[in-house]
Amino acid sequence: MSLYPRKPDEKNFMKEKSLSDTAYAKEILFMESEAIRNLIGRLDHSFQKAIDLIFTCKGRVIVTGIGKAGIIGQKISATLASTGTPSYWIHSSEARHGDLGRIVANDIILALSNSGETEVVTLLPFVKQIGAKVIAITGNNKSSLASHSDVVLDIGKIKEPCPLGLAPSASSTAMLALGDALALTIFKKRNLSKEDYAFYHPGGDLGRKLLTVEMVMRKNEGNPVADEDMILLDVLTIMTETAGKPGAVSIVDKQNKLVGFFTDGDLRRHLKNGVSFLQYRVKEVMTRSPKVINARCLAAEAYKILKDYKIDQLPVVDGSNTPIGIIDVQDLLEVGF
Known part of the structure; x- marks a missing residue:
């Protein structure tokens, strides 16, 4: 019929x-x-x-x-x-x-x-x-x-x-x-590519799935970095004066390689034992070998790490382990995760 x-x-x-x-x-x-x-x-x-x-x-x-x-x-x-x-x-x-x-x-x-x-x-x-x-x-x-x-x-x-x-x-x-x-x-x-298409659709479901860490991370002036030998009090100044106040700082050695990470969560934990630690060098109180992610990874991968390890910030490194950015859970929430 x-x-x-x-x-x-x-x-x-x-x-x-x-x-x-x-x-x-x-x-x-x-x-x-x-x-x-x-x-x-x-x-x-x-x-x-x-x-x-x-x-x-x-x-x-x-x-x-x-x-x-x-x-x-x-x-x-x-x-x-x-x-x-x-x-x-x-x-x-x-x-x-x-x-x-x-x-x-x-x-x-x-x-x-x-x-x-x-x-x-x-x-x-x-x-x-x-x-x-x-x-x-x-x-x-x-x-x-x-x-x-x-x-x-x-x-x-x-x-x-x-x-x-x-x-x-x-x-x-x-x-x-x-x-x-x-x-x-x-x-x-x-x-x-799908990634190119996603660039024009950052607010859509496909855009969220294909957003890379580089598209979302804080970089340049928004990426706080401190030398491992700096006094913690000076490191805290860098954290608070960085645009967007990410609440964390990447710690590097003399070769500018990531060796640690210090967050406001670390600060709160140490404050339980008084304030004398503020005069320590940051390498004495930082988190060594922190979780990291590459800028080319999908933002969804960063979101999974933050969620699985119950952390709020993640340093972003390049192929030589140099910190080039930082990704905050708020950055991912803003793009729909």
Whole structure:
């Protein structure tokens, strides 16, 4: 039995009163899926040219459109940006009132308009003067937009499955799918890794899983380090004056190699026996051979160490055991662990 009562082009189902709501919805989905399916045969040298232009773009891909096409454009721009292609969206009307200043010659304009005769067209003379290239996604390859674009991606004449045949639906679905095809093909061409992808999604679940220690750790001025022969009172000054007050300090020898770690927890434990230890050299009271982690490790590994050993800070070392950072449990909490 067919999933659909009949093909939408067999009858004017849009005005058919006898169809149930569910059957009617299935016909709509069929028309939208057909609009995407028909795009497959339309991908030709123009699509490849668009890919090449965007891939080699030295500026940004600026997406624009009006109405539903503009909303689809926002999603396409977001997908481009999240997959390694710098992009932002501008409203075609706002562009005519100052936002054109965002566009430079190295940029590419990705303009969406089904008819090819919307307000987007009024931007073209100014974009041409700036020197930016224009890629059009349109359903009318004879339109003004198509005529004045460097590359035309023609989605073809698409029948909208609304009762009046007017509301953008199948056409906007096709635009969205074509935008995904552009963005994801370029993403593949860039050969980015999961770690690269996670860099653009630090707040998401994948981002948390693939964050490295280097992305989260405190370094440079935020990484307190003290010589093993320093008096503890001076070491405490370093701890308290370090930006962010991590509550710990890495202890190094004369070769700048990590030999110990001292934390505010160590301080509290020693205070039970009085304050005379504050004049000791830090090497006499520090924790020797502390737990460490490499900057290239995943932040999730650092989180496990902190959790398993019930500690709040962890020194980060490079391949030669030189402390290059410190990771605090608060740093991991801030990124969602």
